[in-house]
Amino acid sequence: MLAALLGLICVATSGVILIALHFLPTGLDPIRYAVSDYGWTAYHVGYRAMVVLQGVGAILIAVGLGQETDAQALGWLYVYGAVRALISGFMTDREPEGMFSLTRTGRIHVLLAGTAFASIAVAASHLDWSGKPDVLAPLGWLVTATAIATATALVVKPIRRAALGLIERLFYAASIVWLIVVAASVV
DSSP, X not given: OHHHHXXXXXXXXXXXXXXXXXXXXXXXXXXXXXXXXXXXXXXXXXXXXXXXXHHHHHHHHHHHHHHHSOOBOHHHHHHHHHHHHHHTTSOOOSSOSSGGGOOHHHHHHHHHHHHHHHHHHHHHHHOBOTTOOTTHHHHXXXXXXXXHHHHHHHHSHHHHHHHHHHHHHHHHHHHHHHHHHHHHHHO
């Protein structure tokens, strides 16, 4: 129970930091720019803290689920937590022209981000245990749908230019809410 509570606090704090980043003078349009673009602004420390807290929080929630429930598919939540924490060391490139223009660090960031998005989507749609709250099923599928929408926006250039930031923020919101509800159900 303690691990899940600490995980809940970490994830909730990461959500507060994410919201706070939107009120800082970053010059980023949240409709267009990805959340990871905060990593190349003067407020990169906030972005790094956010992803580390999400990663540590997810791992603690997985530990809590493993201790307090008969949860299955916890490995995906551990993967998500590990790559979220790791991504703090690999910032995205500033406005790259495309995948082939990415630096080594930018390519690692994309690989870690893709792994994070996929692993939380699989965890959210497959994690199961006795007494799991009914609300987690639709929330889990919302995480999955918004992860797919974000991947689509990254690949389809007109969508990327028009609304990547908005779509990705919906994914972040769904993922953070899902994690909080999972943790709260164990606490």
